[in-house]
Amino acid sequence: MKRLLWAGPSLLLLSAGCGRQPIPAESVAAPKPPPSPAAAAIAPVTFSDYPVPAKPGVTPEFLARGRQMFDQNCAACHGPKGDGHGVCSNFLVPRPRDFTQAHYRLRSTPTGNLPTDADLFRAVSLGLSGTPMPPWRYLLNETDRWAVVEYVKTLSPRFADPKEDRTTLVQLGDPPPRNEAAIADGRALYTKMGCYNCHGASGQGDGPSALNLTDDTGQHIPARDFSKPSGFKAGYATREVVRGFLTGFDGTPMPSFESAMSKTEAWKLAYYVETLVKPPVVPVARASQGFRNHEELGAPDVKIKLTERAWHYVPDEIHVQKGQIVEVTFEPTDNGLGAGHGFAVSSYDEVAFINGAMVGAPKTVKFRADRAGKFTFYCATQCSTDKLHPLMNGTLFVEDTKPATN
Numbered sequence: 367m368k369r370l371l372w373a374g375p376s377l378l379l380l381s382a383g384c385g386r387q388p389i390p391a392e393s394v395a396a397p398k399p400p401p402s403p404a405a406a407a408i409a410p411v412t413f414s415d416y417p418v419p420a421k422p423g424v425t426p427e428f429l430a431r432g433r434q435m436f437d438q439n440c441a442a443c444h445g446p447k448g449d450g451h452g453v454c455s456n457f458l459v460p461r462p463r464d465f466t467q468a469h470y471r472l473r474s475t476p477t478g479n480l481p482t483d484a485d486l487f488r489a490v491s492l493g494l495s496g497t498p499m500p501p502w503r504y505l506l507n508e509t510d511r512w513a514v515v516e517y518v519k520t521l522s523p524r525f526a527d528p529k530e531d532r533t534t535l536v537q538l539g540d541p542p543p544r545n546e547a548a549i550a551d552g553r554a555l556y557t558k559m560g561c562y563n564c565h566g567a568s569g570q571g572d573g574p575s576a577l578n579l580t581d582d583t584g585q586h587i588p589a590r591d592f593s594k595p596s597g598f599k600a601g602y603a604t605r606e607v608v609r610g611f612l613t614g615f616d617g618t619p620m621p622s623f624e625s626a627m628s629k630t631e632a633w634k635l636a637y638y639v640e641t642l643v644k645p646p647v648v649p650v651a652r653a654s655q656g657f658r659n660h661e662e663l664g665a666p667d668v669k670i671k672l673t674e675r676a677w678h679y680v681p682d683e684i685h686v687q688k689g690q691i692v693e694v695t696f697e698p699t700d701n702g703l704g705a706g707h708g709f710a711v712s713s714y715d716e717v718a719f720i721n722g723a724m725v726g727a728p729k730t731v732k733f734r735a736d737r738a739g740k741f742t743f744y745c746a747t748q749c750s751t752d753k754l755h756p757l758m759n760g761t762l763f764v765e766d767t768k769p770a771t772n
């Protein structure tokens with residue numbers, strides 16, 4: 367069974383980051399222009415910092431709008447009833463959240479408590495890094511995100527229960543100075559608190575208990591590998607590390623340590639955790655050209671228009687030559703459901719991928735055909751397998767016209 371992991375957010379960031387232009391000499395003295403939306407998108411905003419606009423009044427119409435947003439954008443993964451059993455759910459790691467249980471990972475509230483409305487808005491806006499949960503800030507406007515948050519709350523009776531405490535917040539305290547003594551204290555706490563049991567002595571998620579951890583869906587869940595900052599669900603920042611182990615990740619074995627240590631200790635521990643992060647050795651050293659952004663690849667040599675007719679690709683054969691820059695534009699005919707058809711090339715460059723599950727995502731992809739051979743292309747919605755869309759495939763022929771060179 368093929369499991370597709372989410373490729374969207376990192377691609378968005380990559381392409382946003384490459385758009386930076388050298389500043390022309392004459393503009394240096396000019397007043398600073400307001401930051402462009404693209405610049406705002408690449409600023410490292412993490413969970414706690416993400417600005418939350420005022421929530422519109424919750425009326426029946428607003429909830430109906432939320433339900434519509436949910437059906438169109440969320441149900442494919444989270445299920446029409448919000449129980450986590452969407453058509454795609456079996457192919458996703460981790461599984462989509464079951465909203466009827468209301469166990470939320472990202473919160474500013476104590477362990478076991480529900481998240482605040484702002485927490486939900488932030489999680490929906492930013493997505494959960496390293497998981498298939500997309501960042502909806504690129505796709506839904508603020509009002510629609512608030513509407514869908516309000517709708518998600520109706521899926522569990524807990525949100526309507528006045529006995530639920532949704533106002534107590536976990537205080538993070540003030541960061542102590544970051545110096546060697548603080549890091550040494552943090553290292554001692556890492557041992558004392560037993561973090562190594564799950565996260566491992568070197569923080570790579572390989573502690574003695576790591577293989578036996580399961581989440582609330584019964585699936586194995588890895589303890590976070592601290593050496594890879596891109597895997598931090600709330601985004602990578604010292605504050606999020608502190609918040610994470612003070613609130614705990616409800617529905618996972620990651621406990622809350624709020625009552626086990628002082629705020630100062632929490633920061634020192636986070637400083638130590640951050641020493642376990644390994645910066646990438648080479649910025650982006652991918653074998654594949656596709657990881658360069660679209661502009662960098664230059665003008666395409668061939669443009670392929672692909673459509674979908676009754677669960678078939680038209681055309682179902684694509685012929686290109688090795689070394690060509692290929693641009694594929696895909697127009698599915700039945701893309702009104704939130705999860706439409708997509709496009710990917712099996713065992714080829716991962717970036718030759720159009721995500722049909724993501725409403726509003728680009729339907730064009732560009733890649734360099736840098737490997738000769740015969741490849742299968744297929745429907746690449748998050749839920750796609752040969753079983754679900756058995757006829758949605760075709761063949762990409764990459765012909766090597768000059769086998770002697772290269």
Ligand code: HEC
Pocket residue numbers: 435436439440441442443444454458459460461462463469470471472473486489490494497498499500502514515518599723748
């Ligand atoms: C491509 C599949 C997919 C789609 C589409 C999707 N989600 Fe998710 N969502 C996930 C997965 C997977 C998780 C679980 C992530 C985890 O456990 O870390 C998740 C988790 C969540 C969470 C829980 C956050 C937390 O703190 O625990 C919320 C809230 C959420 N999704 C809301 C939405 C909303 C609202 C939409 C539609 C606008 C949506 N999701 C669309 C896959 C998806």
Ligand code: HEC
Pocket residue numbers: 471556559560561562563564565575579587588589590597598599600601606607610611615618619620621623635639
């Ligand atoms: C019983 C096992 C266990 C122990 C003990 C444990 N963790 Fe975790 N931790 C996990 C798991 C599992 C996750 C992944 C949760 C997820 O993906 O939703 C996690 C996630 C995290 C994260 C990820 C934050 C993010 O944004 O993704 C941090 C930071 C963290 N743990 C720190 C610690 C520290 C520090 C300690 C000790 C004080 C500790 N953990 C103890 C199991 C554990």
